Amino acid sequence: MKTIIVLIAQWALYTSIFAYGQNCNLTLKVQLIDAENHQPIGNAQLYLNNNTRPKEASPGKYVFQQLCKGASSLYIDHSGYKKKEANIKISQDTAITIVLKKDVQQLEAVTVTANAQVSAPHTSITLSKEQRQESQGKNLAGVLSEIAGVNTLKTGANNGKPVINGLYGNRLLLINHGVRHESQQWGTDHAPEVDPFSAEEITVIKSSDAVRFGPDALGGVIKISPSAIVADRKAQSSHAILFNSNGRGLLLNNKLEGTVGQFSYRAGITTGKQGNLKSADYYLGNTGNEELHGNFFASYKTGKNTFKMYLSHFGNTLGVFQGAHIGSKEDILARIEHGRPFEEYSFSYKIGAPKQRVTHQLAKLEYLYQLDENSQIQAQYSIQRNHRKEFDLRRVAENDVPMADILLNTQQLELVYSRPSFMAGISGNLQVNNNVPGTGSTPIIPNFDNHGLGAFVSVKVPFKSYLLETGVRYDYKFFDAAGYQYDYSKITEDGLIPQYLMTDRKHFHNISGVAGISQRVNAVFTWKSNLGLAWRAPSANELYSDGIHHGTGTYEVGNKNLKSEKGLKWINSLSMDKGFIKANVDLFAQVIENYIYSQPVPDSTRQTIRGTFPLFQYRQDRAFFYGADLSTLADINQNWQYGLNISIVKAKNVTKDEFLPNIPAWKLQQHLSYRFAPNQILSYIKIKHHFQAKQTRYEPNSDFAAPPAAYHLFDAVLASSIKLKSQRTAEFQLAVDNVFNEAYKDYMDRFRYYAHALGRNVSLKVNFTF
């Protein structure tokens, strides 16, 4: 059946190419891109012959319909860019790309955060509005998985964290509204606490962009930014309703924004509830999810001063699949052999133990002072509070007493001076991690202080057709930990293991840097090369963990002697823009000295009263990552569009000449869409295909189970956009994920030992803007 669908899709694709001919209702497609960073430019004012206005089909893409043959004048206006006029002769359907240069006179409106983003040599991708709408309702990792080079490390169906070019967790920086997101990143089951509805712009920077935001961006940076607030209305509301058949979930999001004089605001609230999810053939018990998020942003400008405030709350109660609750290695092996859960679960909204309850609050104050038309000073203070409670099936205490109760408070301050081609700043952070007493369980990581200071400077130099960028950063980190641990070297005569107070202080400091170059080779090709040096101090769990990690069924032992990781990543990108076809190839290589990983200690187990657990210890070696990402988007004609992403990453422990675990195999994502004319009720129909290869690069006996087989998934999307009365729109989307209800397991899913991944899901999304 799948073969037939593929053949039909290919037939449709090829016939549409050859069947396409000229018609009387001509179309002009205009794409606007930034001259420096080649990102699409949305919200521009375009006029054809001073009166005809286009529709913005997607950010930066504008479509004029029903045009006649002949010469026309095109006028483009956008705040922040130089105005442009062009004469165009239209004799058939035409697609053109226009490059706009920034107008330095208008840079007042460009924030420092945006300045960092426009550093051209960086390899970055911003999700389009269409991609974000299609992934509405998914967690952040699911949203990002549309991007070539980004995978997801999952712990069950609900829980995932993004993987960029093979690296994840503490090796990625998540910048949420200009603030480094700080949370309990160390566990594979600890997903980033971000409401994707609060993210109007999501950008992935694959370079080791350690200079601006911190030294530990070995894998890359994920930037979540707000879009510009509507400037010409006092109040505009938007509402999103989303229903998922799998899990019978309902998600609601409401936003209100507007501008009154110099004051702008935006407030949003998201709430949702979902019950047990279902694989292709069976329910996954206790996989419900409840969430309540809110955010408020305000900005006030007076003269040269701009004040900004951002508040957000993320609250989530997440059920953990009960079939993954394990006692020992014996249990894991039994379930792997069975291939699916032993029990039959039914649908329920009830969330019992094991479960996670996580809240994350962020408050940010930002002050901008415009020194002159080109330069400004920014001061930003933020405080984050991350509270994670993990509940398990308890033996003595009640199940509503958490097994882990961890409170992480982080304060950050930074001062930045910036001009369009220069930026310098200092930053500091104070982080305190406390285990809340009363869990009746020795914490796996100790209490700690983690304080840091950093200073950076970066310069951009245009030279002929090149743009050079270089930056350097110095960071110092102080780590002070204290916690009770068991002393296995002092077992008493009656066999008891005494506890002792472990205390330790560490100092880390290092230099990170970036050097990049970009060249617009010609009107079609752009080449970028970026070399990034980043480093990361070992995290608390890598240094001090001592106990059973219930999520993985392993006894983990930290290593106090770990040194900092140092990574050097080189990315070369070649992008092509030939009007109707756009393509980008990234080739990357990264060597990481002292790469930290957890490895089983051969023939060593920790025997406890509850059974035998495999013993894992943190070690470090030299690692080498390399690979390629390809993304292509082709407008075959005015209706048909084809997209293709290929992601390849390979990694090896060079010291031991072994493959590294948890590295995704290569994947292919492609889609074929048919776009209807703007006046039609339907906007587009899209068919997506996802192929995930089997990971063959793994060390036998290094995991409980060998990587699962390759799989194909097909999705379908039907979207509609209706213009209502003035400035009111209604957008509908009917989507089917995993159309053929394929039963599959993914190597990057830690719960593949116990169950299959999700089966078919039909979702209905409705977005209203008033």
Place this chain on the structure above:
Amino acid sequence: MKKYITILFISIFALTTACKKDEPTPETDQEEVGSASITFTEVAGEAHGDHYHYTEIENPEVEKIDFTGSQMLPPVGAHTHLEVGKSYRFNVTIKDFAGRETQQSFVEKDDNHFAFILNIPEDHVFVTYSDKKNDGTKVKVGVQGYITVLKASSTFTTRYIMRHLNPKVKETIDPKKDWNNTNFTSFTGANDLDLKFDLHFTEDGHGH
């Protein structure tokens, strides 16, 4: 501008002066059992078709195995004899981190606890569980039960596993058939206790 920056720094100083971790509090691992013991007390067993009736006797023979230490091992060389033809009441005593007996908590939570006794040779014993909740309700958990030895055997290592079962899993267990189910991992959950000890079923008067 100076005014704003001064206010900013004062605010930050005030907020950051208390930025220090708490002194850690030692947690006594309530999830870990402090010690355990199994006691076999001789009783009179009378066969009634497919089951036995048990009654207490005077001056019974008592065999007790203590499990201590981090790995809950019995004393080195510990070796328990049970005689063929005799019946015994077995009681599992579990003490928590504070030395308090907690085995009754397993019985009270009978809907997610069940004991599996493994490695006993086939058809050598008859076993039944006889747990009673505080309100007098009879349940099958395996903290208390009876064992009647039917055949002699050489010494073997028995595993007593108290399984902490996931919700609704207990409903799928048949206590009569599953008490010695070696496929106990198919009953999803975790182990609260995994005790190993040597047993030897002997003929009347035979020992070492």
